[in-house]
Amino acid sequence: MLPDEHLFRREAGRMVSALTRMLGVRNLALAEDAVQDAFCRAMEVWKFGGLPDNPSAWLMATARNRALDLLRRERGEQALAPELGRLREVGVAQDCDPEEPLEDDQLRMMFSCCHPRLPEEAQIALVLQILCGFGVAEIAAAFLDSPAAVEKRLVRAKKVLAGSTRLFDLAQPAELRERLPAVQRALYLLFNEGYHGACSESAVRVELTDEALRLARLLLVHPQAGTPAAHALAALMCLHAARMPGRYDSAGEPCPLFEQDRSRWNARLLSEGLELLDRAATGDELSEYHLEAGIAAVHAAARRPEETRWAEIVPLYDALLGIRPSPVVALGRAIAIAELEGAERGLAELRTIEGRERLSAYPFYPAAFGEFELRAGRPAAAREHFRRARALARNPAERSFLEQRLLDCEGGLAADERGASSGR
Numbered sequence: 001m002l003p004d005e006h007l008f009r010r011e012a013g014r015m016v017s018a019l020t021r022m023l024g025v026r027n028l029a030l031a032e033d034a035v036q037d038a039f040c041r042a043m044e045v046w047k048f049g050g051l052p053d054n055p056s057a058w059l060m061a062t063a064r065n066r067a068l069d070l071l072r073r074e075r076g077e078q079a080l081a082p083e084l085g086r087l088r089e090v091g092v093a094q095d096c097d098p099e100e101p102l103e104d105d106q107l108r109m110m111f112s113c114c115h116p117r118l119p120e121e122a123q124i125a126l127v128l129q130i131l132c133g134f135g136v137a138e139i140a141a142a143f144l145d146s147p148a149a150v151e152k153r154l155v156r157a158k159k160v161l162a163g164s165t166r167l168f169d170l171a172q173p174a175e176l177r178e179r180l181p182a183v184q185r186a187l188y189l190l191f192n193e194g195y196h197g198a199c200s201e202s203a204v205r206v207e208l209t210d211e212a213l214r215l216a217r218l219l220l221v222h223p224q225a226g227t228p229a230a231h232a233l234a235a236l237m238c239l240h241a242a243r244m245p246g247r248y249d250s251a252g253e254p255c256p257l258f259e260q261d262r263s264r265w266n267a268r269l270l271s272e273g274l275e276l277l278d279r280a281a282t283g284d285e286l287s288e289y290h291l292e293a294g295i296a297a298v299h300a301a302a303r304r305p306e307e308t309r310w311a312e313i314v315p316l317y318d319a320l321l322g323i324r325p326s327p328v329v330a331l332g333r334a335i336a337i338a339e340l341e342g343a344e345r346g347l348a349e350l351r352t353i354e355g356r357e358r359l360s361a362y363p364f365y366p367a368a369f370g371e372f373e374l375r376a377g378r379p380a381a382a383r384e385h386f387r388r389a390r391a392l393a394r395n396p397a398e399r400s401f402l403e404q405r406l407l408d409c410e411g412g413l414a415a416d417e418r419g420a421s422s423g424r
Helices: 005-023 025-049 055-075 081-096 100-113 120-131 136-143 147-161 173-196 206-220 228-247 267-280 288-301 310-323 327-341 343-351 364-375 379-392 396-423
Strands: none
Touching: 005 025, 005 055, 005 100, 005 120, 005 206, 025 055, 025 147, 100 120, 100 147, 100 173, 100 206, 120 136, 120 147, 120 173, 136 147, 136 173, 173 206, 173 228, 206 228, 228 267, 228 288, 267 288, 288 310, 310 327, 327 343, 327 364, 343 364, 364 379, 364 396, 379 396
């Protein structure tokens, strides 16, 4: 049996963080190579022998041994006695308690990536790659950027990070607060990529949303990192994740919001999300995560689609645009306005989105035009928009959904033709 993507996402960041703590941040590249080699070794061994009793411990031990080999080969045992000693010590410590030290290492690595000499986009890219196992193409999709630009950003960022002597010390409250927003943003992007990202194979990747929520929960248990914004971030993740079971029918086809079986929503995650949102209300901080969680909470409260309180959602989008202006947020606002005030108003809002050229490769921008044109009784215009959206579809589920909307347009055109014939 081979290691799956979920195992890689869960373990890679833990292992790199642990090895980097032992080897020093200057040896980050070596730690990454050792972890990658461990997964390659697992693919060879587990294919025939099956999974070991404790895959996590097996991977960590293999990565540690590979790091020892790489260190000896590169610089010699005498020159690297301190690092080699720490590597041997960690083997004993983690055999006793494999979970707790690794979680602490991941928190320290998250904050190490958010070095003040790095721009926020570089900080987030580091977190996504080192802790979350993102490839360059995935990070580029999350930033709506080119892979070449992301690659250069990562190379420059790792050079800065390599100048540090050790992982970030969590017992520095002032510096921790300074770095916390970039950590939160990286986890938000990780969740977003899993929830409705650009993967060519699947519209939803539960392993990414699960990993983002796991890392967000790590922030909550730290006395300085568990801020109201951190609680709001975890709340919106829970509330969105709770609705994921209803987003697809039994055949795996995507269901629009108004057609979802809401009885399939995860009640435990809904409850956790609402409780976290209540905790986030302490103090006077109002972050983008508070507003997004508020929007998700309004959706969660509607037992039926027609009960959705769009009049509450639109002002939340207005406030969100004030805090974090972006074409994607503006698209969500336009859709909410269309639900509240009608298709024609929605079309007008779509046409005036600032920075809408950044949505040129995003299929749901032309799809929104198609939806509103269809509602306005113009199936021919809707069909052209849905065709453009289908050409931009990033995976089979999106393509299937858009093909169904094209069939709906054809049905509307046929009805128009019948009406015209009967009127002659």
